[in-house]
Amino acid sequence: MPQLNPEPWLTTLLITWISFIAFLQPKITSPAPVNDPTTRKPPTIKTWPWPWTQTCLINS
Numbered sequence: 001m002p003q004l005n006p007e008p009w010l011t012t013l014l015i016t017w018i019s020f021i022a023f024l025q026p027k028i029t030s031p032a033p034v035n036d037p038t039t040r041k042p043p044t045i046k047t048w049p050w051p052w053t054q055t056c057l058i059n060s
Helices: 008-029
Strands: none
């Protein structure tokens, strides 16, 4: 005869997955106010004066 009651870990897994879909998924998929392009500043690029970018004179 087939087993009518599933394993306890399977029930726990299903309850956890359903609660994840119901509660956490809308929060993840909703747009965050940080990603609003009107409030974001353009990234500032700082250049570092690397020593090897300057020309060197080699005495031969």
